[in-house]
Amino acid sequence: MASKDQIKSVLKKQPQWVLACVAILLVAFYWALWAEDRYVSRATVVLESPQLAQPEISFSSILTGTSSDTDLLLLREYLLSVDMLKQIQEQLDFRFHYSEHGDVFARLRDADAPIESLHEYYQKRVSVEMDEYSGVLNIEVQAYTPEFAHQMVQLLLDAGERHMNDMGQRLAEEQMRFLETQLDRLNERLKEARTDLLEFQNREGLVSPTQTVESINQVVAMLEGNLAQLQAQRKAISSYQSNRSADMQRVQSEIDAMREQIQKQRDRLAQATGESLNRVSSEYKTLELQAQFAQETYSSALSALENTRLEAARKLKQVSVLQSPLMPEYPTKPDRLYNTTVFALVTIFLAFILSMLVLIIRDHRD
Incomplete structure (x- = not known):
């Protein structure tokens, strides 16, 4: 009778510890005996972009992306998306497998659950994590049969690679249509520029005003050189002959003629037939550029x-498998001992806090 009284006293004074012990025993019973085994299939992949020889100006950076980490994150989001779940449902019947297997707490309770609830359950059984240090994607699937887990991982790899290629090729095709439109516009601009240049040459009667200016400059330079020689010759003659001598008059005539010719060439350069040859040359240079x-x-x-046509036709993204999908030989989930231990520690911690609160309340009452 004393033992019963002691038990009643404990239940009355510290019911939280009793509840904690009962909860720990029930959870330990569930994880140890009731929870159904789950098989885990894993795969590790990296996303690569096969490169072709590129021209100096290309849009490959737009098509293939600039960051492999970004591509891996896009792939991860797609593998965890509702669209991916729908593909798995169509090909492997996700609802049937997870509603027919598993214990009452772990299985998919409603086989006809809406897509939102089904997607939440899907994310509990599929894990896709990126290792930022090594730049790889780790895919893990939990299922109640090893075959289903393996098939589901393989489907994720195939569908993910196909989606990344489809996305890149759609972008390439859109870019190609844009470039074709721009190419037509640039072709018209090129024709107009050539036409304007030819019309200008025909109107001015010059094939290349720039070369004409250069040739006139060369003529002027040559004439100025001859003028300098004549002036030196006149100075030499003046040292022993008068200004009225025949030689002096001949040299002076040649100097005057040379100066007149230089002035004509300079006038031609600056203002030919009322038009500035410099202006004509500048306009020609603009049209030529x-x-x-x-x-x-x-x-x-x-x-x-x-x-871009090559990019649209080839495989833009390739999922390189570092570890092929594992065919599990024994179940590794759930982590029975780990789950039980964590639950027990948390429960004891909460019971201890509750006991401290009870003691504090009793002290204040006293």
Whole structure:
């Protein structure tokens, strides 16, 4: 009778510890005997972009992306998405497997659950994590049969690679359509620039005003050199002959004629037939640069278009498997001892806190 009284006293004074012990025993019973085994299949992959020889100006960086980490994150989000779940449901019947197997707490309770609830359950059984240090993606699937777990991981790999390639190729095709439109516009601009240049040459009667200016400058320089020689010759003659001598008059005539010719060439350079040859040369140079720029832009766009066509046709992303999907031979989930230990520690900690609160309340009452 004393033992019963002691038990009643304990239940009355410290019921929290009794509840904690009962909860720990029930949870230990569940994890040890009731919880159904789950098989885990794993795979480790990295996303690669096969590179082709690129032209100097290309849009490959737009098509293939600039960061492998970003690509891995995009792949991770897709593998955990509702769209991926729908593919698994269509090909492997996700609802049936997880509603027919498993204990009452772990199975999918409602086989006809809405897609939102099904997606929440899917994320509990599928883990896709990126290792930022090594730049790989770790995929893990828990299922109640080893075959289903293995098939599901393989489906994730195939669907993920196909999705990344489809996304890249759609972008490449859109870019290709944009480049084709721009190429037509650049072709028209090139034709207009060439036409303007030809019309200007025909109107001015000059194939290249720039070369004409250069040739006139050369003539002026040559004439000025001859003028300097004549002036030196006149100075030499003046030392022993008078200004009225025949030799002096001949040299002076030649100097006057040379100066007149130089002035004519300079007038031709600065103002020919009422038009400034410098202005004509400047306008020609502008038209020539516009035509050259239009030609270079058109060539660059043409190269980019051809490269984009190659990008659209090839496999942009390749999922390289570092560890192939594992066919599990024995169940590794749930972590029975770990789950029981963690629950027991948390429960004891909460019971201890509750006991301290009870003691504090009793002290204040007294």
